[in-house]
Amino acid sequence: MRTLAIKRTTQNLIQTGIDVLFVAEQQKGIVDMNEQLKLCQCGGKAELRHKGNEYTKKRSSIIGCTAFGCTIQQVVSTMHRSLEWCDEKAIEKWNRRPIEDALNKQVTDYQIANELLTAKLAALNAKLTRITIDKRKLANKLQEHVS
């Protein structure tokens, strides 16, 4: 009876140790993963969590905003692939910003257009300066002929 109790206690301790190590490794992984996450659209910090693990039927990677009241989240679940796959997909989806990317492209296009227009304006100003000088020279010549 006592041997059985000791055996159970030992098994429990080993299992607890394994669980602690698993959680620690998982948390370490999650911390590293969190560094890859862009801020939430609201400006809040994003955090990656897991639901289930490699031993459960279904597993999910959930990226959510930690800002109070913000419910924005990205969930990727699978039954046949690994949690790492879920993490990768969830991070890829979370970090995708189509509106921001489109706006950034527009800003770049406007900057290029602005540079072109600035160059054209400089060329026109140089031409105007030449014309003004020529006009003055002609006005002086005309003045000499008149007088």
Ligand SMILES: [Zn+2]
């Ligand atoms: Zn948010």
